[in-house]
Amino acid sequence: xxxxxxxxxxxxxxxxxxxxxxxxxxxxxxxxxxxxxxxxxxxxxxxxxxxxxxxxxxxxxxxxxxxxxxxxxxxxxxxxxxxxxxxxxxxxxxxxxxxxxxxxxxxxxxxxxxxxxxxxxxxxxxxxxxxxxxxxxxxxxxxxxxxxxxxxxxxxxxxxxxxxxxxxxxxxxxxxxxxxxxxxxxxxxxxxxxxxxxxxxxxxxxxxxxxxxxxxxxxxxxxxxxxxxxxxxxxxxxxxxxxxxxxxxxxxxxxxxxxxxxxxxxxxxxxxxxxxxxxxxxxxxxxxxxxxxxxxxxxxxxxxxxxxxxxxxxxxxxxxxxxxxxxxxxxxxxxxxxxxxxxxxxxxxxxxxxxxxxxxxx
Amino acid sequence: xxxxxxxxxxxxxxxxxxxxxxxxxxxxxxxxxxxxxxxxxxxxxxxxxxxxxxxxxxxxxxxxxxxxxxxxxxxxxxxxxxxxxxxxxxxxxxxxxxxxxxxxxxxxxxxxxxxxxxxxxxxxxxxxxxxxxxxxxxxxxxxxxxxxxxxxxxxxxxxxxxxxxxxxxxxxxxxxxxxxxxxxxxxxxxxxxxxxxxxxxxxxxxxxxxxxxxxxxxxxxxxxxxxxxxxxxxxxxxxxxxxxxxxxxxxxxxxxxxxxxxxxxxxxxxxxxxxxxxxxxxxxxxxxxxxxxxxxxxxxxxxxxxxxxxxxxxxxxxxxxxxxxxxxxxxxxxxxxxxxxxxxxxxxxxxxxxxxxxxxxxxxxxxxxxxxxxxxxxxxxxxxxxxxxxxxxxxxxxxxxxxxxxxxxxxxxxxxxxxxxxxxxxxxxxxxxxxxxxxxxxxxxxxxxxxxxxxxxxxxxxxxxxxxxxxxxxxxxxxxxxxxxxxxxxxxxxxxxxxxxxxxxxxxxxxxxxxxxxxxxxxxxxxxxxxxxxxxxxxxxxxxxxxxxxxxxxxxxxxxxxxxxxxxxxxxxxxxxxxxxxxxxxxxxxxxxxxxxxxxxxxxx
Numbered sequence: 001x002x003x004x005x006x007x008x009x010x011x012x013x014x015x016x017x018x019x020x021x022x023x024x025x026x027x028x029x030x031x032x033x034x035x036x037x038x039x040x041x042x043x044x045x046x047x048x049x050x051x052x053x054x055x056x057x058x059x060x061x062x063x064x065x066x067x068x069x070x071x072x073x074x075x076x077x078x079x080x081x082x083x084x085x086x087x088x089x090x091x092x093x094x095x096x097x098x099x100x101x102x103x104x105x106x107x108x109x110x111x112x113x114x115x116x117x118x119x120x121x122x123x124x125x126x127x128x129x130x131x132x133x134x135x136x137x138x139x140x141x142x143x144x145x146x147x148x149x150x151x152x153x154x155x156x157x158x159x160x161x162x163x164x165x166x167x168x169x170x171x172x173x174x175x176x177x178x179x180x181x182x183x184x185x186x187x188x189x190x191x192x193x194x195x196x197x198x199x200x201x202x203x204x205x206x207x208x209x210x211x212x213x214x215x216x217x218x219x220x221x222x223x224x225x226x227x228x229x230x231x232x233x234x235x236x237x238x239x240x241x242x243x244x245x246x247x248x249x250x251x252x253x254x255x256x257x258x259x260x261x262x263x264x265x266x267x268x269x270x271x272x273x274x275x276x277x278x279x280x281x282x283x284x285x286x287x288x289x290x291x292x293x294x295x296x297x298x299x300x301x302x303x304x305x306x307x308x309x310x311x312x313x314x315x316x317x318x319x320x321x322x323x324x325x326x327x328x329x330x331x332x333x334x335x336x337x338x339x340x341x342x343x344x345x346x347x348x349x350x351x352x353x354x355x356x357x358x359x360x361x362x
Numbered sequence: 363x364x365x366x367x368x369x370x371x372x373x374x375x376x377x378x379x380x381x382x383x384x385x386x387x388x389x390x391x392x393x394x395x396x397x398x399x400x401x402x403x404x405x406x407x408x409x410x411x412x413x414x415x416x417x418x419x420x421x422x423x424x425x426x427x428x429x430x431x432x433x434x435x436x437x438x439x440x441x442x443x444x445x446x447x448x449x450x451x452x453x454x455x456x457x458x459x460x461x462x463x464x465x466x467x468x469x470x471x472x473x474x475x476x477x478x479x480x481x482x483x484x485x486x487x488x489x490x491x492x493x494x495x496x497x498x499x500x501x502x503x504x505x506x507x508x509x510x511x512x513x514x515x516x517x518x519x520x521x522x523x524x525x526x527x528x529x530x531x532x533x534x535x536x537x538x539x540x541x542x543x544x545x546x547x548x549x550x551x552x553x554x555x556x557x558x559x560x561x562x563x564x565x566x567x568x569x570x571x572x573x574x575x576x577x578x579x580x581x582x583x584x585x586x587x588x589x590x591x592x593x594x595x596x597x598x599x600x601x602x603x604x605x606x607x608x609x610x611x612x613x614x615x616x617x618x619x620x621x622x623x624x625x626x627x628x629x630x631x632x633x634x635x636x637x638x639x640x641x642x643x644x645x646x647x648x649x650x651x652x653x654x655x656x657x658x659x660x661x662x663x664x665x666x667x668x669x670x671x672x673x674x675x676x677x678x679x680x681x682x683x684x685x686x687x688x689x690x691x692x693x694x695x696x697x698x699x700x701x702x703x704x705x706x707x708x709x710x711x712x713x714x715x716x717x718x719x720x721x722x723x724x725x726x727x728x729x730x731x732x733x734x735x736x737x738x739x740x741x742x743x744x745x746x747x748x749x750x751x752x753x754x755x756x757x758x759x760x761x762x763x764x765x766x767x768x769x770x771x772x773x774x775x776x777x778x779x780x781x782x783x784x785x786x787x788x789x790x791x792x793x794x795x796x797x798x799x800x801x802x803x804x805x806x807x808x809x810x811x812x813x814x815x816x817x818x819x820x821x822x823x824x825x826x827x828x829x830x831x832x833x834x835x836x837x838x839x840x841x842x843x844x845x846x847x848x849x850x851x852x853x854x855x856x857x858x859x860x861x862x863x864x865x866x867x868x869x870x871x872x873x874x875x876x877x878x879x880x881x882x883x884x885x886x887x888x889x890x891x892x893x894x895x896x897x898x899x900x901x902x903x904x905x906x907x908x909x910x911x912x913x914x915x916x917x918x919x920x921x922x923x924x925x926x927x928x929x930x931x932x933x934x935x936x937x938x939x940x941x942x943x944x945x946x947x948x949x950x951x952x953x954x955x956x957x958x959x960x961x962x963x964x965x966x967x
Contacts, residue, residue: 003439010888014891014892014895017829017832017892018829018892018895018899020828021826021828021829021832021896022826024828025826025827025828025905029905037753040754040827040831041752041753041754044754044759044831045752045754047835048754048762051835051838051839055842058842058846059846062846062847062850063850066847066850066875067850069850069854069871069872070850070851070853070854071853071854071855072853081786083782084782084783084785084786087780087782087783088777088783088786091776091777091780091783092777094776095773095774095776095777098769098773099769099770099773102740102741102744102769103766103769103770105744105747106743106744106747106762106765106766106769107766109744109747109748109750110747110752110754110762113683113747113748113749113750113751113752114751114752114754115684115751115752115753116751119751120751120946120949121683121684121685121749121750121751121945121946122685122748122749122750122946123685123686123945123946123947123948124685124686124688124745124748124749125686125688125689125690125943126688126689126690126691126692127688127689130689130741130745131689131692131738131742134737134738134741135734135737135738138733138734138737139734142730142731142733142734142776145730145776145780146726146727146730146780148782149726149780149781149782149783150723150726150727150781150782152782153719153722153723153726153781153782154719154723156782156785157719157722158719172634172636173544173636173637192632192633192634192641193634193641194641195634195641197636197639203634203641242716243632245632245633245634245636246537246541246544246633246634246635246636247535247536247537247538247541247544247633248535248537248538248649250714250789252789252855252857254786254790254854254855254868255855255868257785257786258785258786259714259785259786259788259789260714260716261714261715261716263649263650263715263716264537264630264631264632264633264649265630265631265632265633265645265646265647265648265649266631266648266649266650266716267716268715268716269716287867289867290867291867293866293867293868295855295857295866295868295869296857297788297789297790297857298535298789299460299530299531299533299535299538299859300538301530301538301544301545302456302457302460302529302545302546302547302861303456304460304859304860304861305456305859305860305861305862305863306862306865308865308866
């Protein structure tokens with residue numbers, strides 16, 4: 001019923017506007033087209049000016065109500081993020097100044113140079129001097145921005161420090177799997193054709209497989225595999241080795257200001273140094289529920305929006321205690337094959353696409 | 363009293379003479395309106411088909427905005443209209459949502475802003491403005507439209523298949539787009555999507571080659587390249603971009619079709635599908651290869667959309683300020699620079715794919731270079747306004763709106779183009795705000811400007827100006843209200859293409875804002891019907907044009923009869939003696955291109 005009402009009102013509004021438009025056309029014909037055109041010209045010129053003033057106020061107001069909901073006021077949670085923020089703010093101020101200047105000129109000129117009786121235009125077809133000014137000034141400004149940008153870019157994409165904690169991150173529809181090196185300090189080999197979603201979600205090579213030509217890799221026996229929540233250490237560089245098991249995903253880390261695609265068949269890397277533990281961030285953001293979230297930032301299917309991971313940034317001591325508590329995936333798989341009751345990685349399967357709320361396991 | 367009677371009370375019947383007498387062949391309804399080879403009719407076909415697609419694409423955005431704005435509200439009528447697959451229980455389903463988003467993007471980028479914009483105005487303006495009787499090949503031109511039409515029919519059909527239309531985003535990245543088991547939309551829907559766009563590429567090439575041939579070979583006597591209006595220059599660069607880049611997209615599609623159907627591994631490697639619990643045999647392919655092929659078209663495509671609007675806006679601003687466009691040669695030069703650079707920046711869409719950082723740095727550098735020709739254009743437009751005598755015709759208002767949008771959206775390009783900042787805001791709402799303002803809304807404004815400005819030439823009647831003004835102001839305000847706040851959600855890191863944000867601690871604070879944006883979207887969308895009604899009403903009932911040159915314009919299209927027949931000029935094609943922008947020269951309001959240079963005339967550049 002309401003829908004019919006809304007529809008009726010909408011149509012009515014249309015008819016009214018349409019009739020007004022038609023009537024005003026009649027009036028203009030009767031009054032003299034030239035005269036009424038000049039009148040509406042004045043109205044539109046005034047509206048240009050009004051739009052500019054109201055628009056600038058709107059820009060200010062929008063900033064006022066939305067600024068505190070963004071990350072702009074929060075410190076970046078990683079060293080790289082801080083540099084990105086620096087460059088972002090420089091760019092923001094430069095582009096904002098240009099925005100104000102050019103929009104002002106556009107609407108002010110529109111108003112000021114509206115058609116007026118007896119006013120002659122100034123014939124001005126070209127000026128090399130002006131063209132050179134607005135070619136070279138932007139060129140210099142952009143050169144500064146790009147020099148800064150590329151300096152940081154090479155820093156971020158360069159090699160991670162030697163002492164970095166290495167974590168392998170694998171995306172899948174629709175969740176994240178993390179792998180830590182075991183006691184031997186190396187990642188064991190894996191092969192996607194031996195993936196078994198229940199026991200071996202990454203396809204670690206645990207035994208010989210003549211059909212696939214695989215040899216058991218003992219180094220994989222102590223690798224630790226976890227889902228949903230990744231633990232990393234404050235002030236210790238972390239290097240993520242990122243891959244995907246199915247389609248392209250993206251490890252999006254808004255609080256660290258970073259992201260990197262997860263591409264099947266082509267591993268990518270990303271490194272940074274976290275600056276605040278999760279507990280510290282709760283205080284900084286004044287949000288007791290604060291949590292570092294990994295958002296999938298590359299369209300990956302109908303459950304894309306629910307592909308969430310969690311990062312816990314902790315102290316080295318807390319991290320060591322957490323890791324010591326974990327048993328290698330190999331052991332768990334062997335145990336479960338003898339004892340059917342223990343599912344290995346409880347939270348890996350979040351394939352329930354239509355589910356609106358995902359229960360967080362923290 | 364009828365509309366006609368009031369509007370045309372003072373006009374003698376003399377103006378009703380339709381100048382069809384120069385058409386030599388007998389025309390039936392079919393040859394005149396359906397399989398027409400007249401560039402003017404084909405342009406109208408492109409325009410009206412483009413409008414139909416714009417309504418569909420716009421409606422889809424309203425539907426997915428309903429989900430984003432009101433995720434907890436049930437709209438039972440949605441299920442009544444759309445069915446369970448799309449809107450079970452009155453909520454848009456995730457599969458429905460992603461299908462809507464994908465088709466919205468595909469349709470608006472390709473069908474509306476490529477075919478609808480350059481198909482319409484390249485067809486309409488090139489022969490009229492360079493002084494040609496028709497396109498180089500009218501038959502190819504007709505085929506161009508009908509390939510586009512069939513592409514549209516197939517796309518439309520894909521919306522009705524059982525597994526739904528393609529739903530992996532308009533960029534269609536594999537493996538998602540290659541594997542039906544990864545997403546139901548990648549089944550039959552994707553096959554139809556690929557066929558449709560392959561046909562669209564054919565249409566675009568047929569059109570583009572024609573535009574280039576016509577501009578280079580069929581200019582009238584005296585119409586040297588530097589005397590062409592900027593619209594024609596813009597259409598020329600647009601067509602060249604299309605001809606060089608669409609085949610690359612086509613090759614990307616062919617490889618994708620092979621991967622989908624014939625077991626090849628161009629894009630596929632190391633894939634385990636959880637839904638079927640199987641590892642695929644494919645190894646050694648690169649998913650990133652597709653992205654390179656796609657964006658090699660995809661980036662020039664942005665300029666295929668932008669350049670025609672830039673050209674038309676330059677023309678309309680000059681006519682309505684009664685001043686020459688400032689820096690004609692610089693305008694042509696910057697079009698050329700933009701067109702060239704657009705081929706060298708495609709990988710800036712891929713900064714976070716893990717590509718070689720050195721390569722990334724080159725692409726960042728080249729991307730920021732585009733800001734230079736862009737700023738030349740903006741400052742030249744502004745200088746054109748300076749000390750002019752501005753007539754705010756509806757076309758002019760939309761042209762000014764275009765400049766405003768181009769500035770707002772263009773400046774954030776400096777953010778995204780700098781690889782370092784892109785790491786943070788890539789694939790967030792920031793990019794949504796950026797490209798909708800600079801490419802979506804700006805180009806649509808260019809299209810509106812073109813329609814309002816050239817409608818009298820198309821149909822021999824005016825559109826209603828009051829309705830046009832209402833349309834302009836609501837659309838301008840609406841577009842800013844919709845997209846400006848999205849910069850902020852982007853700076854909160856909010857990812858694009860999410861069906862629901864309520865489970866995210868980092869992004870759920872924008873529920874109120876999303877509601878507000880959705881309401882504005884609905885109002886702005888409805889306002890577009892004011893344009894549609896005005897357009898169709900004016901075709902038959904609009905105020906009649908009584909002079910061949912209602913805007914007092916210099917270019918050749920206004921030397922044709924009010925309703926030109928096939929062949930455009932009844933007699934000889936006029937000769938051209940000067941550039942198109944002699945407004946206000948030596949105190950004379952306007953000097954058409956057909957006026958010989960006078961003995962007393964001041965220095966001609």
